[in-house]
Amino acid sequence: MPSDDKKAGRGVLVEAENGAAIEYDETGLVLHLSDIVVTDLARRLGRLAPAITTSAAEQPEAALVRQVERLDPAVLGDIDAWDVTRSGDWFTFAARLPGAEGPRRYLRHAAGGGIVAETGGPVLGILGLGGGRQATTWSGAPRFPHHVVSCPPPHEGEPDRPVVTLRHRSADSELADALIAVRHQAYRRLPLVVTGHELVAPGPLPVPDAALDALDVLLDRMSALAGAFGKDARLLALRVEPGPDNAPTDAEAFHRDWIALLDRLAERVAGRDLGALRFLTVADCGAWWQNDADANRPALEGFHRLALRPGMHQLIVAAAGYMFAQDGLGQPTPEAASERADMEAHALEAALARQDWVCPLMCLAEREGDVIRATFKTAGPLVIDHADPFGAGPGAGFALAGTEARVASVEIAPDDPEAVLIRLDGALLPAPGGHAPRLDYAIGGPMRDRTAGELHAPACGALRDDWQAVSRTGRALHRWALPGSIEIR
Numbered sequence: 001m002p003s004d005d006k007k008a009g010r011g012v013l014v015e016a017e018n019g020a021a022i023e024y025d026e027t028g029l030v031l032h033l034s035d036i037v038v039t040d041l042a043r044r045l046g047r048l049a050p051a052i053t054t055s056a057a058e059q060p061e062a063a064l065v066r067q068v069e070r071l072d073p074a075v076l077g078d079i080d081a082w083d084v085t086r087s088g089d090w091f092t093f094a095a096r097l098p099g100a101e102g103p104r105r106y107l108r109h110a111a112g113g114g115i116v117a118e119t120g121g122p123v124l125g126i127l128g129l130g131g132g133r134q135a136t137t138w139s140g141a142p143r144f145p146h147h148v149v150s151c152p153p154p155h156e157g158e159p160d161r162p163v164v165t166l167r168h169r170s171a172d173s174e175l176a177d178a179l180i181a182v183r184h185q186a187y188r189r190l191p192l193v194v195t196g197h198e199l200v201a202p203g204p205l206p207v208p209d210a211a212l213d214a215l216d217v218l219l220d221r222m223s224a225l226a227g228a229f230g231k232d233a234r235l236l237a238l239r240v241e242p243g244p245d246n247a248p249t250d251a252e253a254f255h256r257d258w259i260a261l262l263d264r265l266a267e268r269v270a271g272r273d274l275g276a277l278r279f280l281t282v283a284d285c286g287a288w289w290q291n292d293a294d295a296n297r298p299a300l301e302g303f304h305r306l307a308l309r310p311g312m313h314q315l316i317v318a319a320a321g322y323m324f325a326q327d328g329l330g331q332p333t334p335e336a337a338s339e340r341a342d343m344e345a346h347a348l349e350a351a352l353a354r355q356d357w358v359c360p361l362m363c364l365a366e367r368e369g370d371v372i373r374a375t376f377k378t379a380g381p382l383v384i385d386h387a388d389p390f391g392a393g394p395g396a397g398f399a400l401a402g403t404e405a406r407v408a409s410v411e412i413a414p415d416d417p418e419a420v421l422i423r424l425d426g427a428l429l430p431a432p433g434g435h436a437p438r439l440d441y442a443i444g445g446p447m448r449d450r451t452a453g454e455l456h457a458p459a460c461g462a463l464r465d466d467w468q469a470v471s472r473t474g475r476a477l478h479r480w481a482l483p484g485s486i487e488i489r
Helices: 003-007 035-044 171-185 209-228 251-269 293-308 334-352
Strands: 011-016 019-025 028-031 069-071 080-087 090-096 104-109 115-117 123-130 137-139 148-150 168-170 193-199 233-240 278-283 314-320 361-368 371-377 382-384 398-401 407-412 419-424 438-441 463-470 476-480 484-487
Touching: 123 171, 123 209, 148 171, 168 171, 171 193, 171 233, 171 334, 193 209, 209 233, 209 251, 233 251, 233 334, 251 293, 278 293, 278 334, 293 314, 293 361, 293 398, 293 484, 314 334, 314 476, 334 476, 361 438, 361 484, 371 438, 382 407, 382 419, 398 407, 398 419
Parallel strands: 123 193, 123 233, 148 193, 233 278, 278 314
Antiparallel strands: 011 019, 019 028, 069 080, 080 090, 090 104, 104 115, 137 168, 361 371, 371 419, 382 463, 398 438, 407 419, 438 484, 463 476
């Protein structure tokens, strides 16, 4: 600024690359506003078109003509974008952005927040409730960061953004990413998936009402986002985590309390027009140091009952938790989280296609002399994996409780591919003062050595069916049998 201007009481306080941003003169400050601020002020003053409407039944024919304003791509900031238009509160544009989506059309709210891909079909939701191993997060955005988003309520004092781009991955966003990856590879339609999780502290049920109220807010915001795009909202899955973190006193109470919780959740979702309610879970077999069968029994036997009798609910059990590796804190490793998401994606895709998805589940244990025949509910022939990848031991995860007899050998029944024969090393007599003998699978197991390499839950087994797939990590995936305990007849 020339010196004579300074003497006249004029000067520059803040200067940008394209010129002065804030100046002053004898009357006060002079602000040079950016295009995006001017556009936003115009919107607030009502000089632009109203929000997009899509229902012909609600609007006269003339109102269906959208007033579209073409804008300089610079309004979006320093991104590789073009063909920017605005209709109502949303910018629509084509861009080349980070992520596996590739160049395509996107949307962003004029008030800021995350960028979402322009998609067909309803807005889908994958939400979670619980703690433990499904509440772990990892740094880094999803592979499809503009198809997998969240819409949480704002923190106090912060502006309300209708959609937020994820900077960390969670179990819920990993599942959404896995589903979209399958569709992307097959050149199928890619949806917009809203993810969110309501954390519940470890402890006995019931879940506090505050947690359910917070889940209601997530559902409301997901529906509001879909409505802003003129779309329907559909809750693809509600992820729950029955397991040792619920600190059950006995298996019967665990089963009863979880049926009650599923009933409460179903009541909260009912009437929202979000489609059929699917509960999605993994059989949590505990942390790598939890090897005591008696301590594990209330949760694992309780989960077994829940899997057999889920009430009136669609409960999809995607996998047995012992197949996923853990770190030293008992949380899933990033690779295990990716593999878990792959298993959940396979299970959910099967459910959507009305196909069977059944992890082998023990239903009946019958004594035949010195042999116990265990019959399973399964979607394919049973296999005892002699590689024993989780270190279950020679019994393949089977053990006896309430008797002094032990497992001598295990084999698939020659006359029934859905049954296992467990030979005993002695008479099947009740232990003194004990209950009736029981057959356990993946209830307890050998103590783990933290320094021995990859850690898995000791409550594990080596029984699976013949289904297999390859995960995004390159490892083979199998449907391993779920933990269970049943009285021997």
